[in-house]
Amino acid sequence: MGWEDELFALFDDLEAEAGSLHAAERDAEVADRSRAEYQQVTLASRLMASLGTEVTIDVVGIGPLTGSVERLAEGWLLLSTGDHDWVVNSRLVGAVTGASVRSVPEVAWSPLTRLGLGSALRRISEAGERCLLHLRDGSRHEGTLRRVGADFCELAEGEERRVVLVAFDALAAAQSRA
Template sequence: MGWEDELFALFDDLEHQASALFGAERDLEVADRSRAEYQQVGLAGRLMASVGAEATLGVVGVGALTGTIERVADGWLLLTSGDHDWVVAVAALATVEGASARSVPAVAWSPFTRLGLGSALRRIAEAREPCLLHLRDGTRHDGILGRVGADFCELMQGEGRRQLLVAFSALAAAQSHR
């Protein structure tokens, strides 16, 4: 092998080393950017990607609920489980098992997903169906939803239709029959 061949072999070796170093540096940068970007992902985005999937939710004051995530919106989700529909306050979620590994950014959500918890409760109230409200402290209240305000709802209880005002901040889930 002549000196020219040795020189070209040395240049090839240096080029491969530089390429390997560049690749390793790029891989570290991509991993670092991925971690930085992931901090922007919210629980609602992961739940949105899980619509249609079966999941087990750990809900404060309720316990474990297993069913299909049917809808996710601003501050709440709809879970169907057997003969029951559950409107669950996202703020009352402690755990989610079975969620998609993907997420959907809020800019890609339908305008209907911007409807808050009050909108979901108004639908139950309009149906005039009996429901069970589960609060975050573990208490439950049976009745028929009446009017729904900005941050509370009225639950009509018993034959005398006694009114119980329930703050959204205390509500974990509303359970209705289908």
């Protein structure tokens, strides 16, 4: 092998080494960017990507619920467990298992997702159906929702129709009784 061949072999080795160093540097940069971008992903965006998917969610005051995510909106989600539908206060969701690995950014959501927890409870109230309100402290109230205010709902409970006011901040979920 002549000196020219050795020189070209040396250049090839140096070029390969530079290429692998560049690839390693690029991989590190891509990983850093991925981590930086992922901090923009919310739990709600992961749940939005999970619509129609069976998940298990742990809800403060209730425990684990397994069902299909049917709807997601501002501060609440609708979970269908087969026997019952649950309007869950998403602020009290502690953990989720089985969610999609993808996310849907909020800019891609329907304008209807801006309807808050009060809107979901008003639908239950308008239907006149009995429901079971689960509170974050584990207590429960069963009855018929009468009216829904800005930050609370009014439940007619028991045969004596005793009125109970429940603050949204205390409400973990409303469970259908149908």
